Amino acid sequence: MKVSVIGCGYLGxxxxxxxAEMGHEVVGVDVDxxxxxxxxxxxxxxxxxxxxxxxxxxxxxxxxxxxxxIADASGSVLHFVCVGTPQKRGEYAADMHFVEAAVESLxxxxxxxxxxxxxxxxxxxxxxxxxxxxAEKVPGxxxxxxxxxxxxxxxxxxxxxPDRLVYGLPEGPDGEVxxxxxxxxxxxxxxxxTPKVTTDYATAEMVKTAANSFLATKISFINAMAELCEATxxxxxxxxxxxxxxxxxxxxxxxAGLGFGGGCLPKDIRAFMARxxxxxxxQALTFLREVDNINMRRRIRMVELAxxxxxxxxxxxxxxxxxxxxxxDSDDIRDSPALNVAAxxxxxxxxxxxTDPAAVDNSRRQxxxxxxxxxxxxxxxxxxxxxxLTEWTQYRELDPVAFGKVVAQKRVLDGRNALDREAWTAAxxxxxxxxxxxx
Ligand code: UDX
Numbered sequence: 001m002k003v004s005v006i007g008c009g010y011l012g013x014x015x016x017x018x019x020a021e022m023g024h025e026v027v028g029v030d031v032d033x034x035x036x037x038x039x040x041x042x043x044x045x046x047x048x049x050x051x052x053x054x055x056x057x058x059x060x061x062x063x064x065x066x067x068x069x070i071a072d073a074s075g076s077v078l079h080f081v082c083v084g085t086p087q088k089r090g091e092y093a094a095d096m097h098f099v100e101a102a103v104e105s106l107x108x109x110x111x112x113x114x115x116x117x118x119x120x121x122x123x124x125x126x127x128x129x130x131x132x133x134x135a136e137k138v139p140g141x142x143x144x145x146x147x148x149x150x151x152x153x154x155x156x157x158x159x160x161x162p163d164r165l166v167y168g169l170p171e172g173p174d175g176e177v178x179x180x181x182x183x184x185x186x187x188x189x190x191x192x193x194t195p196k197v198t199t200d201y202a203t204a205e206m207v208k209t210a211a212n213s214f215l216a217t218k219i220s221f222i223n224a225m226a227e228l229c230e231a232t233x234x235x236x237x238x239x240x241x242x243x244x245x246x247x248x249x250x251x252x253x254x255x256a257g258l259g260f261g262g263g264c265l266p267k268d269i270r271a272f273m274a275r276x277x278x279x280x281x282x283q284a285l286t287f288l289r290e291v292d293n294i295n296m297r298r299r300i301r302m303v304e305l306a307x308x309x310x311x312x313x314x315x316x317x318x319x320x321x322x323x324x325x326x327x328x329d330s331d332d333i334r335d336s337p338a339l340n341v342a343a344x345x346x347x348x349x350x351x352x353x354x355t356d357p358a359a360v361d362n363s364r365r366q367x368x369x370x371x372x373x374x375x376x377x378x379x380x381x382x383x384x385x386x387x388x389l390t391e392w393t394q395y396r397e398l399d400p401v402a403f404g405k406v407v408a409q410k411r412v413l414d415g416r417n418a419l420d421r422e423a424w425t426a427a428x429x430x431x432x433x434x435x436x437x438x439x
Pocket of ligand 1: 149150151152153212219252254256258264327
């Protein structure tokens with residue numbers, strides 16, 4: 001099939017290459033010239049394991065190209081909308097202007113029989129509005145909502161092998177036509193028997209925000225338990241293991257620590273609350289405000305813990321921060337808990353050095369006031385405390401004996417409950433973590 005992908009960020013670029021991998025003829029369109037130039041040369045504009053290989057392979061087939069000109073999307077029959085919906089400045093609501101601009105630009109190239117496929121995370125009610133716009137301007141063209149659930153760090157795997165397909169379809173025969181077109185574009189995924197949910201627009205939109213709200217709630221639940229563990233001397237890691245054996249609960253997303261960040265969970269729960277308010281149903285989601293509060297409190301607690309181990313004052317203390325990305329295997333620093341903590345430590349007078357295997361360049365641009373190092377050893381040189389704030393494998397596997405020779409004081413704060421407490425304490429380190437007793 002001939003398809004276009006509008007927006008070539010994490011979602012769109014990976015989606016475009018994955019569609020080409022499945023045999024389709026794909027044009028990825030983005031207004032950012034630098035991004036398009038990089039993608040054309042098989043360079044990923046972000047860190048994503050496996051993506052550059054996929055990009056190089058699919059570009060070489062000739063089935064994938066990138067453009068800054070929406071006119072290049074004409075001739076495609078499916079048009080995926082993959083632009084971002086960031087949080088509005090100073091508000092909870094999502095900023096919809098990229099989605100609106102993408103659909104408006106598509107109206108110039110759509111022809112009857114084309115299908116617009118929304119993949120962005122949007123406030124419930126958006127698809128119905130956009131469908132009216134499309135129907136009015138290009139009668140015979142249809143719109144579906146088909147949310148995407150990819151995780152950064154696993155974007156290629158999640159796109160090529162999703163755990164479910166969700167189709168939000170128009171009513172009646174139009175819905176059947178649209179479903180057939182989606183089944184055709186996702187043929188290899190459908191053929192594997194991947195679960196498929198066909199539904200209306202509103203349910204499809206809500207599946208995405210409900211899923212992300214549930215994940216955020218699960219993380220904040222275990223972090224609330226961590227607060228209690230700190231008050232009682234209990235151990236949140238063992239608690240999570242023990243409750244996670246109940247398969248109704250499950251162990252995944254019960255890792256207590258510094259909490260969630262990134263470009264999705266924080267802004268999605270806030271946008272969901274804002275939308276519920278507009279719909280007069282804000283009471284249904286007041287618990288998400290608490291989920292957000294618990295999450296933000298972990299960052300404050302981390303700074304307190306650092307002050308505690310530094311004998312009650314951070315003034316002039318040398319602190320190494322290992323990790324800047326919001327999670328490992330990513331260079332994404334959007335709403336990064338690690339950088340937020342690093343900045344707070346600096347404000348309290350600490351001499352902070354941050355390092356990260358992939359996110360230092362992005363961090364330098366956005367947080368120029370912080371000091372950066374290339375390696376963990378360099379960051380930790382003569383440090384009074386070392387904070388592990390993103391659980392990269394490199395940091396999990398640090399040798400506490402060798403690493404102990406670099407620092408001034410062997411004090412480690414495990415912000416992600418990722419280190420082997422026994423090994424670090426055996427090597428003479430004072431070990432502190434969120435929700436666990438010190439070693
Ligand atoms: C998330 C959803 O998982 C994905 O389905 C959706 O499409 C986009 O949003 P992503 O933001 O890439 O994906 O990251 P995810 O792996 O969900 O992690 C989010 C944050 O939660 C990270 O900061 C991570 O460190 C934190 N987290 C995750 C925890 O603190 N504890 C956990 O147990 C799991």
